[in-house]
């Protein structure tokens with residue numbers, strides 16, 4: 001090990017089928033990774049030789065090699081070790097099975113049949129590496145020349161857009177090592193809560209809507225052979241389990257990959273016998289996140305939405321007259337049974353549009369900018385983006401917002417979300 005100034009430099013020699021795992025410690029730390037010899041990949045993205053890849057504070061990464069390599073890390077890392085046991089061979093075999101299904105779809109499309117590649121859903125409890133496995137499988141597909149669709153239904157983290165949303169992107173390039181997949185033209189639906197249970201009726205409506213849109217995009221499209229990879233929430237019990245079966249049904253899923261939990265695997269085999277269900281172990285490298293770590297990861301995600309990873313974007317903050325804002329909230333508090341009109345169901349409350357008067361209670365809340373022009377379309381319209389309420393001046397009836405776009409705000413309807421963000425930039 002060499003110390004340059006205050007910077008630590010260390011080289012690692014990896015045998016075939018091993019991975020180097022590390023975390024970036026400290027608030028403002030960065031760590032540079034370089035491939036000195038051989039071949040290696042980070043969650044399925046191949047590394048170029050001698051190129052520095054920067055990892056930022058909080059990053060938890062693994063550099064895997066199929067044939068052996070030498071790596072250099074520069075900077076302060078935590079919990080750094082070489083693991084000899086990884087599930088990567090099993091993950092690669094799973095990719096090979098999906099690729100066979102894609103070839104089948106190709107043959108069908110060549111014969112003029114209306115077919116599509118595998119729709120694969122990844123399920124499992126929290127912190128088992130679901131998002132990471134999605135990334136690995138998507139990267140392997142792209143490296144074979146495929147263009148899969150990635151759907152993220154995990155409202156807790158929201159890797160597309162911000163937490164509280166579900167989203168889809170067409171993956172045309174392997175993920176960047178430090179920044180993940182490119183997010184050009186994402187399709188985003190606003191849910192507005194961090195857990196599906198907060199409004200399961202609405203969550204299921206959005207899942208069905210997303211499934212219909214993704215299916216429409218695939219019809220008659222050559223890219224359809226590449227299929228879809230769906231990431232789900234780590235909520236797998238009771239209502240959460242039901243919600244997973246709803247996802248499987250709505251997307252007409254072909255393959256469900258269950259990570260880590262045999263009980264969930266057995267329940268799914270019992271309840272959905274006509275879908276291929278595969279059990280895969282989780283990687284020993286997956287890092288468990290404490291509740292404060294999850295909160296901070298969500299904040300980082302919203303900060304990244306506005307400012308980009310290395311503060312490469314410059315969002316706009318400006319004042320808007322309260323009278324120019326049309327805001328709704330989705331879902332009304334449930335009435336006690338005795339007060340419910342006879343013809344009204346509980347579900348009606350969950351999808352009810354409630355007009356919101358702008359006021360101090362909006363401070364720090366994220367508002368979704370809907371693409372709906374009429375309130376009746378609010379529930380199932382996708383969103384253009386998000387603004388954050390920085391301040392409310394009740395006296396002068398003005399609201400100060402943070403927006404990715406310069407003023408004026410488009411003349412659209414805004415949806416109040418439960419997601420909050422304190423802008424410290």
Ligand code: ATP
Nearest residue numbers: 060061062126127128129130131132234285286287
């Ligand atoms: P959630 O409960 O939020 O749904 P998840 O099951 O999707 O979590 P991931 O987000 O994929 O889990 O992984 C959790 C963390 O572990 C991430 O920060 C990821 O970078 C890290 N991680 C995953 N695999 C490895 C590995 N093999 N070595 C080191 N870190 C890893």
